[in-house]
Amino acid sequence: xxxxxxxxxxxAVEHIVAKRRTADGETVQLWHSGDLTGRFGxxxxxxxxxxxxxxxxxxxxxxxxxxxxxxxxxALITASEGRLRAQQAASAGLRPR
Numbered sequence: 001x002x003x004x005x006x007x008x009x010x011x012a013v014e015h016i017v018a019k020r021r022t023a024d025g026e027t028v029q030l031w032h033s034g035d036l037t038g039r040f041g042x043x044x045x046x047x048x049x050x051x052x053x054x055x056x057x058x059x060x061x062x063x064x065x066x067x068x069x070x071x072x073x074x075a076l077i078t079a080s081e082g083r084l085r086a087q088q089a090a091s092a093g094l095r096p097r
Contacts, residue, residue: 007032020062026070034058036077038070045074053088057081 007017011032018030029037034055035048042048049055057080061073068076 018062020065022065022068022070022073024069024071028062028065028070028073030058030062036061036065036073043070043073043077046077053081053084056084060084 015032016029017032020028026038036058049058057077060080061076
């Protein structure tokens with residue numbers, strides 16, 4: 001999905017599509033690009049999603065974000081990315097790194 005024009009709503013600018021709260025009450029925003037941010041930007045240890053796996057990991061995290069504290073989101077996203085990469089490797093007949 002591109003930074004501009006890739007949203008199903010048709011907007012051609014970067015925008016927030018939904019908001020939720022973490023278990024500790026922090027607001028998390030889901031951007032049209034799949035990125036997750038809070039009031040001070042990305043969760044600590046998380047950068048902008050640039051790969052398909054990174055975007056998918058953030059969608060997985062979004063599904064359960066209310067069960068985790070803000071400080072736990074980086075670990076959740078990292079675990080999701082690892083799981084998705086392992087599944088990708090297994091489906092390609094490769095051993096994960």
